[in-house]
Amino acid sequence: MSWLDKVRNSLSNLSKRDTPDTLWMKCPSCGEMLYAKDFEANLSVCPKCEHHGRIGAKARFDQLLDAGYSVLPTPKVPENPLNFRDTKKYPDRLKAARAANPYPDALTNALGTIEGAKAVLGVQDFAFMGGSMGMAVGAAFVAGVEKAIAENCAYVICTAAGGARMQEGILSLMQMPKTTVATRRLAAAGLPYIVVLTDPTTGGVTASYAMLGDVQIAEPGALIGFAGQRVIQDTIREKLPDGFQRAEYLHAHGMVDMVVHRKDLKGTLAMLLGYLARKEVA
Amino acid sequence: MISFLDFEKPIAELEARIAELRATASGSDLDIESEIGKLEKKSSGMLVATYAKLTPWQKTQVARHPQRPHFLDYIRLIFTDFVPLAGDRVYGEDEAIVGGLATLDGRKVVVIGHEKGHDTPSRIKHNFGSAKPEGYRKAIRLMELASKFGLPVVTLVDTAGAFPGIEAEERGQAEAIARSTEACLALEVPMVAAIVGEGGSGGAIAIAAANKVLMLEHAIYSVISPEGASSILWRTSDKAAEAATAMKVTAQDLLGLKVIDAVVPEPTGGAHRDPAATARALADALGHELDALGALSGPQLVRQREDRFLAIGSL
Numbered sequence: 001m002s003w004l005d006k007v008r009n010s011l012s013n014l015s016k017r018d019t020p021d022t023l024w025m026k027c028p029s030c031g032e033m034l035y036a037k038d039f040e041a042n043l044s045v046c047p048k049c050e051h052h053g054r055i056g057a058k059a060r061f062d063q064l065l066d067a068g069y070s071v072l073p074t075p076k077v078p079e080n081p082l083n084f085r086d087t088k089k090y091p092d093r094l095k096a097a098r099a100a101n102p103y104p105d106a107l108t109n110a111l112g113t114i115e116g117a118k119a120v121l122g123v124q125d126f127a128f129m130g131g132s133m134g135m136a137v138g139a140a141f142v143a144g145v146e147k148a149i150a151e152n153c154a155y156v157i158c159t160a161a162g163g164a165r166m167q168e169g170i171l172s173l174m175q176m177p178k179t180t181v182a183t184r185r186l187a188a189a190g191l192p193y194i195v196v197l198t199d200p201t202t203g204g205v206t207a208s209y210a211m212l213g214d215v216q217i218a219e220p221g222a223l224i225g226f227a228g229q230r231v232i233q234d235t236i237r238e239k240l241p242d243g244f245q246r247a248e249y250l251h252a253h254g255m256v257d258m259v260v261h262r263k264d265l266k267g268t269l270a271m272l273l274g275y276l277a278r279k280e281v282a
Numbered sequence: 283m284i285s286f287l288d289f290e291k292p293i294a295e296l297e298a299r300i301a302e303l304r305a306t307a308s309g310s311d312l313d314i315e316s317e318i319g320k321l322e323k324k325s326s327g328m329l330v331a332t333y334a335k336l337t338p339w340q341k342t343q344v345a346r347h348p349q350r351p352h353f354l355d356y357i358r359l360i361f362t363d364f365v366p367l368a369g370d371r372v373y374g375e376d377e378a379i380v381g382g383l384a385t386l387d388g389r390k391v392v393v394i395g396h397e398k399g400h401d402t403p404s405r406i407k408h409n410f411g412s413a414k415p416e417g418y419r420k421a422i423r424l425m426e427l428a429s430k431f432g433l434p435v436v437t438l439v440d441t442a443g444a445f446p447g448i449e450a451e452e453r454g455q456a457e458a459i460a461r462s463t464e465a466c467l468a469l470e471v472p473m474v475a476a477i478v479g480e481g482g483s484g485g486a487i488a489i490a491a492a493n494k495v496l497m498l499e500h501a502i503y504s505v506i507s508p509e510g511a512s513s514i515l516w517r518t519s520d521k522a523a524e525a526a527t528a529m530k531v532t533a534q535d536l537l538g539l540k541v542i543d544a545v546v547p548e549p550t551g552g553a554h555r556d557p558a559a560t561a562r563a564l565a566d567a568l569g570h571e572l573d574a575l576g577a578l579s580g581p582q583l584v585r586q587r588e589d590r591f592l593a594i595g596s597l
């Protein structure tokens with residue numbers, strides 16, 4: 001099964017949130033039948049095999065931020081600048097994604113505290129057009145960083161994306177330097193930038209802001225890479241090693257600082273922010 | 283001998299006919315010069331007409347033409363005193379990206395670019411222009427050298443994309459590209475990038491986050507290859523031409539979107555029909571941009587580059 005098929009299968013298993021006919025779900029990793037409410041209460045981690053399911057921005061905010069956070073508005077960007085259509089018109093794809101998701105595009109920020117430490121938290125939602133990075137994601141990333149600078153606090157991002165949003169063509173590629181301008185400005189302000197790589201993070205997102213954190217965290221089992229596995233296989237025609245492009249594999253190759261279980265993520269972030277927070281000038 | 287592309291078939295047939303006539307004429311006293319002249323005029327007229335309205339997919343083929351001038355051709359044709367610099371000081375020397383010190387019409391610069399190779403051995407040596415992390419890390423090293431010694435940076439972009447392989451992933455292809463893009467943005471010296479062939483995705487932008495971005499007339503620049511977009515979005519391999527049009531990959535489209543700043547004209551029939559003239563036009567365009575940027579201070583250059591990328595696609 002290709003990674004794309006895997007993505008599709010796990011989506012169909014995990015993304016039907018809050019519909020009454022999905023009281024039960026099957027863990028896409030071990031096949032265990034799970035009561036959906038129990039799964040969610042367990043941070044969307046399979047109690048049997050520890051598979052970390054994909055979660056959206058709202059669940060992530062609730063898991064990582066203290067109560068009382070505020071969701072920041074998603075910046076408006078030109079829609080469908082290329083007048084793009086493949087088998088469907090891009091605006092129709094956007095409309096469908098918006099109808100199925102709580103926020104207007106794939107990256108949403110919230111301002112809040114993590115065990116008392118102030119931070120802006122950005123969350124990319126794979127359920128929204130594969131988390132893909134187009135102008136809205138780029139603009140939201142820049143806005144999140146600007147908010148962090150204005151609030152003199154850290155920017156933390158949970159990444160999830162299949163890559164660039166192809167329907168925006170070259171303009172999606174331009175989000176790579178654009179978001180990098182933002183990370184440089186955050187660094188110039190002396191503020192921490194922490195990346196949490198979640199399943200899956202690939203393509204242009206990985207090759208820009210997702211790899212530029214002061215500290216790089218990955219969730220267990222997350223697929224993280226630049227090139228897609230099928231593309232690699234078609235190019236080199238060799239079997240891919242076990243665990244290739246998984247969080248643990250990246251850790252072993254020195255690409256991330258740590259692989260952190262979801263139940264420990266908030267505490268880890270709080271600890272890091274405690275160390276990296278800017279010293280107040282006396 | 284120019285190899286013709288599929289869409290140039292009528293021109294190729296006419297050229298073959300002309301060659302045939304010449305061969306016949308040389309062995310006899312037949313006067314067919316005027317006939318040949320007529321056909322040649324027709325042929326060049328067809329070439330002009332064809333290249334005046336290339337489709338995005340035809341441009342893709344021109345941009346990938348095996349005889350299109352590549353990085354080392356430009357080094358030979360317009361740069362002097364080239365001192366190649368090798369290695370990333372971490373892992374190896376990746377010849378998919380070539381770089382070094384060079385002089386462009388009297389201007390000392392650091393020049394960096396993808397090299398695809400021109401025959402089988404050189405294509406293998408340069409990995410078809412698809413760089414691995416060490417290629418991007420070498421680019422970073424050269425950019426930092428340029429900044430340190432106040433040398434402007436010129437990059438020539440020509441890659442189908444960064445290399446998709448096991449080792450490239452293990453050594454941090456994504457991180458290397460991200461850091462290379464960051465290194466472009468950090469430069470306190472002028473940086474001008476030119477897309478001379480294929481500007482393929484992250485592997486291209488990693489050395490193209492410049493103050494000014496130029497593009498040859500028939501080059502393409504894209505987030506994914508038309509073939510890749512066809513297979514992902516249309517779920518078939520035969521919609522590449524449609525994908526090339528939909529994604530707006532041509533210099534003319536990208537100028538309108540303000541992704542590039544200027545189009546460098548190519549000779550009639552594309553760069554491969556007159557590499558020297560192409561190179562001259564490129565040198566003039568690069569020189570023009572470098573001289574204009576020379577008036578800005580280091581911080582102004584950083585700011586201009588940041589504003590340039592922040593502004594793309596803004597409302």
Ligand SMILES: [Zn+2]
Pocket residue numbers: 027028029030031032046047048049050051
């Ligand atoms: Zn399980």
